[in-house]
Amino acid sequence: MRRVGIIVASDQGAKGLRTDESGALIRSIVEEEGFEVAKLEIVSDDIPKLRDALIEMADVLGCHLIFTTGGTGFSKRDNTPEATRLVIERECPGIVEAMRWSSFQKTPKAMLSRAISGIRGDSIIVNMPGSPKAVAECMEVILDPLKHGIDILVGDARECARK
Ligand SMILES: Nc1ncnc2c1ncn2[C@@H]1O[C@H](COP(=O)(O)OP(=O)(O)OP(=O)(O)O)[C@@H](O)[C@H]1O
Numbered sequence: 001m002r003r004v005g006i007i008v009a010s011d012q013g014a015k016g017l018r019t020d021e022s023g024a025l026i027r028s029i030v031e032e033e034g035f036e037v038a039k040l041e042i043v044s045d046d047i048p049k050l051r052d053a054l055i056e057m058a059d060v061l062g063c064h065l066i067f068t069t070g071g072t073g074f075s076k077r078d079n080t081p082e083a084t085r086l087v088i089e090r091e092c093p094g095i096v097e098a099m100r101w102s103s104f105q106k107t108p109k110a111m112l113s114r115a116i117s118g119i120r121g122d123s124i125i126v127n128m129p130g131s132p133k134a135v136a137e138c139m140e141v142i143l144d145p146l147k148h149g150i151d152i153l154v155g156d157a158r159e160c161a162r163k
């Protein structure tokens with residue numbers, strides 16, 4: 001079964017000052033698609049905390065897909081892309097290009113997303129925006145192609161092609 005990790009990057013959420021909706025929304029969307037959620041964690045916007053949470057989900061929990069939500073904008077505490085860059089081994093720019101392109105059709109503010117995406121080992125990491133509305137809009141675009149991406153990364157698709 002495909003395994004998912006979810007990290008909510010939010011100072012307010014980590015202090016209990018805001019009820020998380022975006023991580024919960026990602027969970028419900030991926031579960032509906034048959035994924036198993038290994039962990040949903042709310043982390044403050046500190047780079048070392050985000051980095052460690054990403055590494056645990058990839059290397060210890062073996063998540064095929066890791067979504068972060070929040071912390072991709074221009075505010076001084078938006079650190080999610082910087083933490084992600086520390087842990088990925090190969091960039092996957094097409095995923096976030098598609099997100100920005102489709103989001104731009106809805107709001108020009110989509111160009112303010114600094115989200116990145118990349119591969120670490122057998123895990124694909126994708127930065128999503130913070131608002132639940134933006135999460136829903138982006139998930140609609142990327143989830144299906146990502147299933148194929150996981151299959152290629154972990155070898156299933158290549159196995160199928162050989163048979
Ligand atoms: N986990 C979340 N659940 C619900 N709404 C959220 C969440 N994260 C962000 N939002 C909403 O998204 C919009 C963008 O917020 P903001 O720029 O503060 O997000 P952020 O920088 O990702 O989060 P934070 O300020 O907590 O670190 C706001 O309307 C905010 O209420």
Ligand SMILES: Nc1nc2c(c(=O)[nH]1)N[C@H]1C(S)=C(S)[C@@H](COP(=O)(O)O)O[C@H]1N2
Nearest residue numbers: 070071072073103109110113129130134137
């Ligand atoms: N689909 C979609 N993407 C979107 C938006 C949106 O409303 N819909 N908002 C944008 C805005 S206003 C910002 S500032 C950036 C970064 O958001 P974050 O700081 O919450 O991660 O995501 C962008 N991406």
